[in-house]
Amino acid sequence: NAGVMQNPRHLVRRRGQEARLRCSPMKGHSHVYWYRQLPEEGLKFMVYLQKENIIDESGMPKERFSAEFPKEGPSILRIQQVVRGDSAAYFCASSPIQGTQETQYFGPGTRLLVL
Amino acid sequence: GQNIDQPTEMTATEGAIVQINCTYQTSGFNGLFWYQQHAGEAPTFLSYNVLDGLEEKGRFSSFLSRSKGYSYLLLKELQMKDSASYLCAVRSGAGSYQLTFGKGTKLSVIP
Numbered sequence: 001n002a003g004v005m006q007n008p009r010h011l012v013r014r015r016g017q018e019a020r021l022r023c024s025p026m027k028g029h030s031h032v033y034w035y036r037q038l039p040e041e042g043l044k045f046m047v048y049l050q051k052e053n054i055i056d057e058s059g060m061p062k063e064r065f066s067a068e069f070p071k072e073g074p075s076i077l078r079i080q081q082v083v084r085g086d087s088a089a090y091f092c093a094s095s096p097i098q099g100t101q102e103t104q105y106f107g108p109g110t111r112l113l114v115l
Numbered sequence: 116g117q118n119i120d121q122p123t124e125m126t127a128t129e130g131a132i133v134q135i136n137c138t139y140q141t142s143g144f145n146g147l148f149w150y151q152q153h154a155g156e157a158p159t160f161l162s163y164n165v166l167d168g169l170e171e172k173g174r175f176s177s178f179l180s181r182s183k184g185y186s187y188l189l190l191k192e193l194q195m196k197d198s199a200s201y202l203c204a205v206r207s208g209a210g211s212y213q214l215t216f217g218k219g220t221k222l223s224v225i226p
Contacts, residue, residue, distance in 0.1 A: 095212075
């Protein structure tokens, strides 16, 4: 059973470009969470999605960031007009259902570097 | 607000026992998780506590006291491969089950 897949693993963008980060949850998982990890900081929650629904985006910056989890295909975290402060590791996690006992399983992350 | 505190760094000797503490103040509580993260890799699930007491899993044990807002992760018979960051995370249960993470404790195991 493959784990959570993320690609690309490393992404370099120049200021003003767009970054698209993809996440394929574990088989059978329908809940996806995105977290951001800045250097020397803990992981910070960004957004929680189910298929075709954004459940909680309270951790997402109000501008330039968006996320989707379509009926078919991976979840996408999109960052428009990237700035140097967006440089971070972006982790995706998935869980099978939303429940009090459910563990979130993390992917290997995408390391975004903005030049 | 949400606040989770754990020591920044710890060093321990191969074969020894180490305890990593975590204290939390969160609005709501629906479980505490410990993850292991090697540099440049994904956080890997270690343990989950929702009730007070000790959960044991091989060389790893985790303890929770909800009244004190306190948890610890105990690692026994330390091995060099245990050198990693250990992340304490609380699920607030405030609607979306998002995890709030501490900054992590970087453990170095020395011979």
